[in-house]
Amino acid sequence: MAKWTNISQIKQSIESGSAEEVTTSYLDIIGKSKMNGFVAVSDEAINDARKIDADGHDGALAGVPIAIKDNISTKGLSTSCGSKILHGYVPPYNAHVIEKLKDAGAIVIGKANMDEFAMGTSTESSTYGPTLNPWDKERVPGGSSGGSAAVVAAGEAPVSLGSDTGGSVRCPAAYCGVVGLKPTYGAVSRYGLVSYANSLDQIGPLATNVSDIATVMDVVGGYDARDSTSMKHENNYHDALKDDVDGLKIGVPEEYFGEGIDENVEKSVWDAIQKFEDMGASYEKVSLPHTKYALASYYIIAMSEASSNLARFDGTRYGHRVDGDNWHDMASKTRADGFGDEVKRRVLLGTYALSAGYHDKYYLKALKVRTLVKQDFDKALANVDVLMAPTMPAPAFKIGEKIDDPLSLYLADVNTVPINLAGVPSMSVPCGMTDGLPVGLQIIGNHFDENTIIRAAYSFEQNTDHHNNKPPEVA
């Protein structure tokens, strides 16, 4: 556990001490960790920190270590998406967000564990084995950005980047008791993010507090010509750090408190909403009627896109290869050996959904449902400023508990996937505990209205202590 819990403490330490000291301290902690949160540690981190000390740097993240999900391309540092098929692959280029982080002086300290190709809710499908939840080592940290959340919760990195296709930042943030933001689709360039489902993927930060989320977003957000889906939308996230929710209108979607919801989760979320009321906000119940179809739509679209995205992993150019009698034999054997079960399941289902004769029945229908889900959000957010709901219906489950029951794993995403279908931003913030495990409150906003979410979350943080809860060994 590092002695720093946020960026401003680190920056103070660097001013009075050095960036090298900070990075060394984190590297020591990572070296001793048994969490399996990191799958690769950067050899360059210490040199980068020394360089900051030697040359000086006035960037917003000068000398601040950051953990990067293993599906974001880092030049010279292994990027394997938690998959055997990418063993040995070292990107020759940096993702847009990495360039931005480096420009701001951040120290890329290592790569965080994840579900293979971001397909999962538990980080158990990683070829490197599961990451442990710092709150309970027998439980999963959530997924797919489980490593990114766990290392922040355990104090192995002050901030991290994850990616969120159907909840992959928010789920582990909730399970590990940290803050995680899925920005609006198009707010952060995906250039260099290894695609799982392109129309849903979005890179997002994780941190111990809302202010650090804003700091990282100010660095990584913004237009990038190399990602055609990135949007020209100027925003200053720091401007939203105000303790003021007076008059804020909250919508509470009833569909997000459905069957199977954990009682304590439900209570924590309602307590949080009441707290907002006490702080000057008001709430009303709203309906997102197509929520029940969102999960099916999401999985069809995500798997369809994934089946095509993952076609390039054939052992020909990079990564793992199993030799064969001819090219097709080599590619088949490589894919059979290199992909895990969950990836194979999704590639097969996606291939099926796009096949002649089924394309209209599944893929096209899923796109239509997606439009309806989007309209749900447009309507609801026309009358309220934000929506609030549980991020996950239940707290972190045990490692191995659900891995053989993919459907029950898919169902856990019920409150997070509609947000990706709609493309709107959403944040998970700690809002209480159930049986010693953190609960996440999900705050959903309108397109490119991250600032209202940040203002609400920041105000909540200023007026509550939930974010100060620390895992047993850390506390």
Add this chain to the structure above:
Amino acid sequence: MVYENPDGVRIGLEVHVQLNKLNTKLFCGCSTDYHDSDANTHVCPVCLGLPGALPVLNERAVEFAMKIGLALGCDIVEQTQFHRKNYYYPDLPKGFQTTQYDFPIAGEGKVVIEGEDGERDIGITRAHMEEDPGRLQHIGSIDKSKGTLINYNRSGMTLIEIVSEPDMRSPKEARRYLDKLRSILDYLDVFNGDLEGAMRVDANVSVFMGERVEVKNISSFKGAERALLYEIMRQKNQIRRGGEITMETRHFDEAMGVTLSMRTKETENDYRYFPEPDLVPMRVAGRVPDVAATLPELPDAKRKRFLEQYEMSNMHAKALTSHIRVANFYEDVAAKVSPKDAAVWVADILKGELNYRDLGIDAFTLDDIIEIIELVIGNKITEQSGVEIIRAILDEGGKPQDIVQAKGLLKVEDDIVANAVGEAVTENPEAVADYLAGKEKSLNFIVGKVMQKTRGRADAKEAREMVLAKMRS
């Protein structure tokens, strides 16, 4: 005369045109100038399909595609859309090809060709944009090769696939269509057809309204004609023997000159097309007027103008307008000498000599041809000497004046010819008598004597006139 099409032949062509005159590839900034470069030197994360790389549509490629669409009389789509065509092949780094599916950049249009029985419209179904895959290169010969190397320099090059209706009724019409298409593309200055793989052809052929067979891997226009001739004969023979034609894809073996079955319909790929999520639509409809304004005068229009403006024969007009550079060359020559002389010298003589040597019009300079024509018109050299100078320049190099000097081609003075004529007539009274008695051949004998005396530098036609005049005097 109407062409009966006795075998009910229907041919449709799919022509892939590589827009190699673009500076960069379709979805990345890599240079397209790779033809003389080492393998895999014109590549980046995008065209190598590295994990995480994303495509960005080349706006100029869209403009080129629109130009082609407009030149073929096609409707241009409102906004671009790209799809993924999913299939596995080692030259395809992403495991799918980014192409256009139900919204091609250009819709229906037509090309006019000289058909079996006069001018004929060949319908264009569509023209769409897509990316070129890389190239496989075998170590040693393909059958004994120990391995295959992949060169991704070509990967991501912009292709336009132009799909025709099955409106061609013979391999000759198919060839004419290809020539016309090439001519139009040359005019548009969107590609260099001389580079390897700049135009690739797949053909769909059927006879007697039967099932169509697709013939792939045709790499030249000559190859297209041969492949089609073979395939039509094969289908006819099959039917004659009581067999059936089934829908299939065949491969043209250029060396053997035959088509071989690749796959039948049952084993056709399911490409699982779906919209490319990494590219957003680009609205292009509003740019049509601007792009249309950049279109040059096209071959058909130029031919009509040449006919009217220069009063030339239809044959000359066709010969001079099939290549834009020849047409421009002609107009430059016509501006200096008479259009008529220019037509004869460029279309008949110069083009003949160039074709014989497999050379393009660029192999000859404007100044040289103008100088040669002026020498002939000015009566300084004979027409035959003009041709000799052209040949000398093409085969050995040099400038017209020097060649004239070196070869002693200047025509001799008129009085020398007159003297020679006088001598020839005086010295050969028998031949003169024979001619006057009606033996036409005797005239040639006397003219031959004149040429002998002038060592060939007299103009034979003029000498003949002079001999006749002398004999009658």
